[in-house]
Amino acid sequence: MDYAVQINDVSVKFNLARERVDSLKEYFVRLLKGSHKVDEFFALKNVSFNIEKGDSFALVGSNGSGKSTMLKVISGIYKPTSGNLGVNGRIAPMIELGAGFDMDLTARENVFLNGAVLGYSRDFMKQNFNAIIDFAELWDFVDVPMKNFSSGMQARLGFSIATLVDPDILIVDEILSVGDAHFRGKCEAKMSEMKKKGVTLILVSHSINQILSVCKNAVWINKGNLMMVGTAEDVCNEYMKNKDL
Known part of the structure; x- marks a missing residue:
């Protein structure tokens, strides 16, 4: 087995x-x-x-x-x-809310930061950026610091990045x-x-x-x-x- x-x-x-x-x-x-x-x-x-x-x-x-x-x-x-x-x-772990994020950075900046933590290149994250924000439904907040995000919004962005590639x-x-x-x-x-x-x-x-x-x-x-x-x-x-x- x-x-x-x-x-x-x-x-x-x-x-x-x-x-x-x-x-x-x-x-x-x-x-x-x-x-x-x-x-x-x-x-x-x-x-x-x-x-x-x-x-x-x-x-x-x-x-x-x-x-x-x-x-x-x-x-x-x-x-x-x-x-x-x-x-x-x-493994793609989603264990702690906000893990891999810098709350003083914007959602846009955190996409690239979290991608780097998961081992993705900047070019790869650029190619998939729109798909990440689309799935998370965060276009209205993409340039807002994540310290202003609700816990639900943080979870949406984290899940979108973690499941970007199977x-x-x-x-x-x-x-x-x-x-x-x-x-x-x-x-x-x-x-x-x-x-x-x-x-x-x-x-x-x-x-x-x-x-x-x-x-x-x-x-x-x-x-x-x-x-x-x-x-x-x-x-x-x-x-x-x-x-x-």
């Missing part, structure tokens, strides 16, 4: 300081005395699952369950504390929830079009209806633990019955 993503016994641990330290000197003094207290927090605990190439796959769970951490591991933003993963293909794997984390219904419909249509071309889609959404309409398979993560892997319908049904765990 050909996999786009393989997650093998992955754990991610964060250290959370329990006391406020006001200076670097104080930090080292407390460290030497052994009085600097740190709590260990596992965002993911020995999670394993695979995503087939061309699949449309959802991560389901409540806030703080570890879904976004998992997406960041897949995207290479976080390294696992233990375990390993394999990713086969080029990646092998498209990762979308909740940011479509800030857009209006019209644009969410456009995005879902675009994702369906990409799926038909064989792009692997990985989606995080609190909208069960959106997951069921877009995704074929899913995984449920709760408090960092893997609860279930299966079809989107089966996983969502089980999650909705037990989401207060």
Whole structure:
């Protein structure tokens, strides 16, 4: 079987300081005395699952369950504390609203900045600039600094750039929830079009209806633990019955 993503016994641990330290000197003094207290927090605990190439796959769970951490591991933003993963293909991640943008620059300037971050040449971005702004429906604001944009407008521009060229794997984390219904419909249509071309889609959404309409398979993560892997319908049904765990 050909996999786009393989997650093998992955754990991610964060250290959370329990006391406020006001200076670097104080930090080292407390460290030497052994009085600097740190709590260990596992965002993911020995999670394993695979995503087939061309699949449309959802991560389901409540806030703080570890879904976004998992997406960041897949995207290479976080390294696992233990375990390993394999990713086969080029990723276009849409994980954090505004990532890759400079809020003091205009939308026009940010198209080229974000394109450079994704590895596209300036000439390529020039050739596709009109298509990006057309899809985002932002011609009236193209020369406005993005600090004046709503979260929905930022999401529209980010999605338009990320899906300019079909990646092998498209990762979308909740940011479509800030857009209006019209644009969410456009995005879902675009994702369906990409799926038909064989792009692997990985989606995080609190909208069960959106997951069921877009995704074929899913995984449920709760408090960092893997609860279930299966079809989107089966996983969502089980999650909705037990989401207060």
